[in-house]
Amino acid sequence: MTTSSHKLVNTTARPGATAPGTLRMAGLGLAAFATGAAMIAFAGAWSAAQLVGEGGSGADVTTLAIWTFGLTTLAFGTAKLGIASILLAIRRRVLGRVDSIKFALPHLMPQDPAGPRRALGEYDSAFGPAVATDRAPAPLPIHRLAGLMWLPMLAMAAMALFGGFILALVAAANVATDPTLAVSQRAWVQGLQFLGEGFALAGISFLLARILSTLRSGGGEVQEGLGLTVETLRMPVTAKIFVVLMMAGLMVEVVQFIAYAVVAGMTDPTQIAVASTWLGPLREFGLGLLLAGIVLALVTIARALDFQTARIVQIITRGQ
Amino acid sequence: MTSTPRSDFAVEHSDRSLGPNLPQRIGRFLWSPMLAMALMAFPLGFILSVIRAGIIGNGGDPQAVAALGHFGPAAMFAGFAAVFAAIAFAIARILGAFRAGGGAVQEASGRTVQTLRMLPIAKAFLGLMAMAMMILVGAVIAHVVIGLGILDGTPGALDSAESSAIQLEAIRRIGVILYLLSIALGLASIAEVLRFQAIRLRELPSEAAR
Numbered sequence: 001m002t003t004s005s006h007k008l009v010n011t012t013a014r015p016g017a018t019a020p021g022t023l024r025m026a027g028l029g030l031a032a033f034a035t036g037a038a039m040i041a042f043a044g045a046w047s048a049a050q051l052v053g054e055g056g057s058g059a060d061v062t063t064l065a066i067w068t069f070g071l072t073t074l075a076f077g078t079a080k081l082g083i084a085s086i087l088l089a090i091r092r093r094v095l096g097r098v099d100s101i102k103f104a105l106p107h108l109m110p111q112d113p114a115g116p117r118r119a120l121g122e123y124d125s126a127f128g129p130a131v132a133t134d135r136a137p138a139p140l141p142i143h144r145l146a147g148l149m150w151l152p153m154l155a156m157a158a159m160a161l162f163g164g165f166i167l168a169l170v171a172a173a174n175v176a177t178d179p180t181l182a183v184s185q186r187a188w189v190q191g192l193q194f195l196g197e198g199f200a201l202a203g204i205s206f207l208l209a210r211i212l213s214t215l216r217s218g219g220g221e222v223q224e225g226l227g228l229t230v231e232t233l234r235m236p237v238t239a240k241i242f243v244v245l246m247m248a249g250l251m252v253e254v255v256q257f258i259a260y261a262v263v264a265g266m267t268d269p270t271q272i273a274v275a276s277t278w279l280g281p282l283r284e285f286g287l288g289l290l291l292a293g294i295v296l297a298l299v300t301i302a303r304a305l306d307f308q309t310a311r312i313v314q315i316i317t318r319g320q
Numbered sequence: 321m322t323s324t325p326r327s328d329f330a331v332e333h334s335d336r337s338l339g340p341n342l343p344q345r346i347g348r349f350l351w352s353p354m355l356a357m358a359l360m361a362f363p364l365g366f367i368l369s370v371i372r373a374g375i376i377g378n379g380g381d382p383q384a385v386a387a388l389g390h391f392g393p394a395a396m397f398a399g400f401a402a403v404f405a406a407i408a409f410a411i412a413r414i415l416g417a418f419r420a421g422g423g424a425v426q427e428a429s430g431r432t433v434q435t436l437r438m439l440p441i442a443k444a445f446l447g448l449m450a451m452a453m454m455i456l457v458g459a460v461i462a463h464v465v466i467g468l469g470i471l472d473g474t475p476g477a478l479d480s481a482e483s484s485a486i487q488l489e490a491i492r493r494i495g496v497i498l499y500l501l502s503i504a505l506g507l508a509s510i511a512e513v514l515r516f517q518a519i520r521l522r523e524l525p526s527e528a529a530r
Contacts, residue, residue, distance in 0.1 A: 024511045028441075031504035038497035045490035053483040065486075072493050079500035086507040093514030100521035107525030108429045274377040281369035284396050288362035291403040295355050298410035302417045309421030313428040 023089035030082030038075040044068040063175045066186055070168025073193040077161035080200040084154055087207040091214055098218035102225060105315060109226075113319035118229050127307040129234040136220025137232045142243055143213035146206040153203035160196030164189050183272065184264045191260025194283040198253025201290035205246040208297035212239065215304045219311070228320055233307045238296040245293030252286030329516050331434040335530070337423025338435045340416030343446055347412025354406035358399045365396030383470055386481040390467035393485070394460045397492050401456035404499040408449045411506035415442065418513045422520070430529035436516050442509040448502035455495035459488050 048064035051057070118132045131137070139147075171185035216232060223230040256279055263275045314320075332338065340348065372388035375381065419435060426433040466484050469477035 021511055021515070024508050028504055028508055031501050035497050035501050038493060042490050042494055045486060045493070049483045049486035049490065052486060053480065068490075072497075075497060076500065079497060079504065083500065083504050083507060086504055086511060089511045090507060090514065093511050093518065096518040097514050097521070100518040104521045104524050270377065274373045277373035277376055278366070278369045281366045281392060281396055284400075285362050285366045288358060288396075288399050288403060291400075291407065292355060292359055295351060295403065295406040295410050298407065298414060299351060302410065302413045305414065305417040305421055309417070309424055312425050316425065316428040 021089045021093070023085050023092065027082040027085030027087075027089065030085060031079045034075040034077075034079035034082065037078065038072055041068040041071040041075065044071070059175050059179070062182070063172045066168050066172040066175065066182070066189065070165045070172075070189055070193065073197065074161050074165040077157060077193070077196055077200050080197070080204060081154060081158060084150075084200070084204050084207055087204065087211065091207070091211050094211060094214045094218065098214075098222060101218075101222050101312065105222065105226060105312070108316050110317075110319040115318055115320070117320055118231065120229065122234070125231075125233065125307060126310065127233060127303055128236050130307070131232055131234055133230045133232070134224075136217060136224045136230055139213055139217060140235060142209055142239075143216070146209035146213060150203050150206035150210060153199045153206060157196045157199035157203055160192050160199060164193035164196060167192065180267070187260045187264040187272075187276075190279070190283070191257040191264075194287070195253050195257040197283075197287055198250055198290060201287060201294065202246060202250050205242070205290065205293055205297060208294065208301065209243075212297070212301060212304060215301065215308065219308050223311075223315075226315070228315065231311055233304055236300055236303055238303070239300045242293045242296040242300065245289050245296065249286045249289030249291075249293060252282065252289060256283040256286060326434075328519070330437040331516075332437060334423075334433045334435065335427070337420055337427050337433055339420045339423070341419065341438070344412050344416025344419065347409035348416060351406045351409035351413060354402045354409060358403035358406060361395050361399030361402060365392050365394075365399060368392040368395055383473075383478060386478055387467045387470040389481065389485055390463040390470070390488075393488070393492070394463035394467065397456055397463075397495075398460045400492075400496065400499075401453055401460065404456075404496075404503070405449070405453055407503055408445070408499075408506060411445070411503065411510065414510055415506075415513060418510070418517065422513075422517050426520070426524065429524055431524050431527045432530065434520055436513060439509050439512055441505045441512070445502050445505035445509060448498050448505065452495050452498035452502055455491060455498065459492045459495060462488055462491075 044064050045068040048061050048068065051061050051064070120132050120134060122129060122131050124130070167185055168189045171182045171189055174182040174185065220230050220232060259275065259279055259282070263272060263279065266272050266275070368388055369392045372385060372392060375385050375388070423433045423435055462484075466477065466481065466488075470481055
């Protein structure tokens, strides 16, 4: 064991790397607030069910159905924005961990490397295909895209969800006075709010891709800074499927929005009923694809962490 | 092993990495079956809704329309229950990677291994996830039972089909928001674990090797 710090790397911690997290608390606060809003909507929806059971006024039931839908979907979206805030906190923490590894490793690794250096080029690691280079790898196209797109996606999500909720209140107020207009507005509410849900999940997906990017670049930064061969996990299959599912889910949400815009222009009640019957599940199918993509992104993060742990242990024990 | 207790985090001291705990080991094995179930249930729910839309468009049997109005959401929300469970298991898998990996790095350095005890928010994550899953699965079962009752001609089942559908929709929404809250708590646990690891790594060079 050595305490030498002969290998000089930048060990300055990024600001706020280890401080208590405001983003994390803000995210949890948003999620808790959203839960409260969903409980209010639950009470409204339950009243609607009771009205139906007691043969109450159809207009009253529709009014309740419209605003509870708007509020619930806004609550779901708010919780997702809270999750996005926590993911931002995680990315900041990952950077802090990279700084700490850069600080600690030169003190923990042996001065004299044991065994031969890994040859440059591709190889099969215990965690999947990997590549050995002498420089830190450049970001992948999806990582660059994620850096550009996460904020616009979340901003559009917030606008669509909140705009849809306002429209839901307007539509609910119009049920008694102008039922035809209310039906049209209700279609817009559903299309707009689920487009917002899709944007929120896409924003979360891009943030997960950003975390993966930070893990990849951080690992490269540490190894290159120590003058070691840079070993990087190649993009796993789970990450590739994640990107496909995210894009497919987002496209489905755009399609359902367009379809609801068409429904908003319909006047025949049977046509509206038929379209609404399959459009609801279609928009949920789109969200399902996005959520499935998120599962794979999380699993990819876990695999990248396993790879990094093995590499750090290797550096500590072998010095290279 | 003698060790100095720390005031900032509740930790366990050991000579070796403790490895993932039980929920984390479960997460490692169950995320993929859950994801597979979700990917089968979503298309099924959509197909059932298309069939129902066709029956409505043709002015078909109201009994079939009402029954499919329960079977469709049952399939779709079986999918949501499964995909949210897969997300929760994947989060547990990540927490396991941090717990085992953090221990392995400390062990390799020859220092005392400090492992963060399960955080209260991680416990809340598990509890809420279980609650949300039970609510969604309960709603799915209720949809199937009501749908079968309608098909069997159970007295009153057709009359109450709409109100029970609205009630179950409200219950499903509660399940979904609880899942989202639990996922937020699980991710917040990851952020806290990262903070601990960043601090702990900086302590290692100043500690004597065992």
